[in-house]
Amino acid sequence: MSALPDTPDSPDSDASFLLELGQRVRTLRGLRGMSRKVLAKVSGISERYIAQLESGKGNVSIMLLRRVSDALATPLEDLLPSGDQAIDWPVIRDLVRRATPVQIAHAKDVLSGMGRLGAGARRANAFHGVALIGLRGAGKSTLGRILADKIGWAFVELNKEIEQQNGLSVAEIIALYGQEGFRRMEQAALTQLLARKELMVLATGGGIVSEAITFDQILSSFYTIWLKAEPEEHMARVRGQGDLRPMADDRAAMQELRTILQSREPLYARASGVLDTAHLTVDEAAAKLIAMVSPVLCRDACAFGLKDEAV
Ligand SMILES: Nc1ncnc2c1ncn2[C@@H]1O[C@H](COP(=O)(O)OP(=O)(O)O)[C@@H](O)[C@H]1O
Ligand SMILES: O=C(O)C1=C[C@@H](OP(=O)(O)O)[C@@H](O)[C@H](O)C1
Ligand SMILES: [Mg+2]
Known part of the structure; x- marks a missing residue:
C-alpha cells in the first residue's frame, strides 16, 4: 500500500481521527452539561x-468507548468521525427510527427526487419487470433467459x-477498483437500465443485496424473486460450470459459501x-418460475398501464 500522508492507514490520518473523536466526546x-469529573464517575x-x-x-x-457513549446517553456512532x-444526519436518523412505513416511503420518494410526482406517480413509473436475485449458481442467468x-x-x-459500459470484465473491475468501485458501477448501470422504457427480466449479480440503495431500487422497480x-x-x-474462482477447491470453501448465504439470506428474503x-x-424450476410470475405480471402490468405487453 502507498504511504501517502492522506491515505486511511497513514499516521496523520490516524492522528486526525483520534483528534476528531476526542473533540466529539x-x-x-458539553452538550450534556457534564464535567469531566462527572463523566468519569458515570462511565467508570x-x-x-x-x-x-x-x-x-x-x-x-x-x-471503553462504549462506556463513554452510554454515560453520555449517545449512540456510539455519534462519537466516531x-x-x-x-449536518442534519442525527435528526434525520432519529426521525427515520420513529417513522411509520408510509412516512419512510414518502421520505424515500422525496430524497430520490420523486417527491413532486407523489407516491402514485412514482409507482406508475416504477415497474420495469422481473428481477432475479440469489447467490451464484441460483439459476438467475439460466432461468432468467x-x-x-x-x-x-x-x-x-x-x-x-456493467462490463459493456466500462469495457472491462467484472474480475478486472474488482481487481482495479475494488468492491467499492464495482458497486458504484453496478449502481450506475442500474440507473441507466431504469431509464429504458421496456419491460425486462433482469438477472442481477449475487452481491447486489450488499448495497442498500441499489437493492432498494431493485425492490421498488421490479417484481423481485429470490x-x-x-x-x-x-x-x-x-463447479459444474467450471468456475472455481470464488469457491476454490479447498475445505474452507463450503464454509465460506454458507457464511455468505447466511449473511445475505435476510436480505434476499425481502424479495416479493x-x-x-x-x-x-x-x-x-423454469416451469415453476413461469407459473409464479405470470399472474403477478398480468396484475402489475395492467395496473401500470402496460396491459399490451403483459403475458
Ligand atoms: N433447478 C435448477 N435451477 C437452476 N439452475 C440449475 C438447476 N439445476 C441445475 N442447474 C444448473 O445450475 C447452473 C446455474 O447457473 P446460473 O444460471 O449461471 O446461476 P447464476 O446466474 O444465479 O449464478 C446452470 O448451469 C444450470 O444448468
Ligand atoms: O455474489 C457475489 O458477491 C458476486 C456475484 C457475481 O455475480 P453472479 O451472481 O451473477 O455470478 C458478481 O456480481 C461478483 O463477482 C460478485
Ligand atoms: Mg449468472
Whole structure:
C-alpha cells in the first residue's frame, strides 16, 4: 500500500481521527452539561484517561468507548468521525427510527427526487419487470433467459451491462477498483437500465443485496424473486460450470459459501417471491418460475398501464 500522508492507514490520518473523536466526546459532554469529573464517575473511566481521549491522545478501546457513549446517553456512532456526513444526519436518523412505513416511503420518494410526482406517480413509473436475485449458481442467468423467452421480454444481465459500459470484465473491475468501485458501477448501470422504457427480466449479480440503495431500487422497480437453493447445490452448480474462482477447491470453501448465504439470506428474503429450486431440474424450476410470475405480471402490468405487453 502507498504511504501517502492522506491515505486511511497513514499516521496523520490516524492522528486526525483520534483528534476528531476526542473533540466529539468533549462537545457531547458539553452538550450534556457534564464535567469531566462527572463523566468519569458515570462511565467508570478515570478522569485522566478521559482528558487524554478528549485531547486526541488516547487510542481508546471499543469497550471503553462504549462506556463513554452510554454515560453520555449517545449512540456510539455519534462519537466516531464520519467524513462528509450531512449536518442534519442525527435528526434525520432519529426521525427515520420513529417513522411509520408510509412516512419512510414518502421520505424515500422525496430524497430520490420523486417527491413532486407523489407516491402514485412514482409507482406508475416504477415497474420495469422481473428481477432475479440469489447467490451464484441460483439459476438467475439460466432461468432468467428461459422466462424472458417465454414472455417475450428483454433479458438483461446486470453484470454484462456493467462490463459493456466500462469495457472491462467484472474480475478486472474488482481487481482495479475494488468492491467499492464495482458497486458504484453496478449502481450506475442500474440507473441507466431504469431509464429504458421496456419491460425486462433482469438477472442481477449475487452481491447486489450488499448495497442498500441499489437493492432498494431493485425492490421498488421490479417484481423481485429470490432463487433459492441448498448451499451444496450452489457449490455443485458453480463447479459444474467450471468456475472455481470464488469457491476454490479447498475445505474452507463450503464454509465460506454458507457464511455468505447466511449473511445475505435476510436480505434476499425481502424479495416479493421465493422460488426454491432445490432438487429440481432446470425445466422443472423454469416451469415453476413461469407459473409464479405470470399472474403477478398480468396484475402489475395492467395496473401500470402496460396491459399490451403483459403475458
Ligand atoms: N433447478 C435448477 N435451477 C437452476 N439452475 C440449475 C438447476 N439445476 C441445475 N442447474 C444448473 O445450475 C447452473 C446455474 O447457473 P446460473 O444460471 O449461471 O446461476 P447464476 O446466474 O444465479 O449464478 C446452470 O448451469 C444450470 O444448468
Ligand atoms: O455474489 C457475489 O458477491 C458476486 C456475484 C457475481 O455475480 P453472479 O451472481 O451473477 O455470478 C458478481 O456480481 C461478483 O463477482 C460478485
Ligand atoms: Mg449468472
